Amino acid sequence: MSTILAFDFGEVRIGVATGSTEIGIATPVETIAFADNDKKFARIEALIKAWQPALLVVGLPCYLDGTEHDMSRLARKFANRLNGRFSLPVHLVDERLSSAAASSALNETGLKGRKQKTALDQVAAMQILQTYFDTPPV
Numbered sequence: 039m040s041t042i043l044a045f046d047f048g049e050v051r052i053g054v055a056t057g058s059t060e061i062g063i064a065t066p067v068e069t070i071a072f073a074d075n076d077k078k079f080a081r082i083e084a085l086i087k088a089w090q091p092a093l094l095v096v097g098l099p100c101y102l103d104g105t106e107h108d109m110s111r112l113a114r115k116f117a118n119r120l121n122g123r124f125s126l127p128v129h130l131v132d133e134r135l136s137s138a139a140a141s142s143a144l145n146e147t148g149l150k151g152r153k154q155k156t157a158l159d160q161v162a163a164m165q166i167l168q169t170y171f172d173t174p175p176v
Contacts (some may be wrong), residue, residue: 040092041113043067043085044167046133047096047109047116052078053159055167056089056123064167080122086124094126096165097133131170133162149175 046053
């Protein structure tokens with residue numbers, strides 16, 4: 039059984055989720071919302087120490103047609119930094135519509151509009167990790 043940490047990267051906030059390869063179910067952890075990169079990576083380091091993941095997953099934003107854009111480049115850079123700092127394998131997962139799915143899931147729980155802000159990124163990270171679990175390796 040291995041633990042995986044997943045990230046929904048954003049320039050302002052980073053959503054974090056975790057899951058186990060044994061049961062293949064993702065759960066939200068938290069949203070990292072520091073402006074300072076050193077503080078962001080310090081928090082990520084603390085999460086890695088706490089969860090001891092074997093793998094990190096980062097959502098790769100793309101247009102609906104699958105082409106990449108500026109945020110794709112930043113997400114790849116973030117993934118490379120995670121690998122370089124923590125020496126863990128990093129897997130990129132197509133995150134198209136993950137935020138929309140997260141918002142829809144939160145709507146179903148009764149959390150709507152601005153009230154979603156604190157949970158949206160971590161639920162999007164959960165969606166990204168669940169996609170990783172549900173997509174057979176190629």
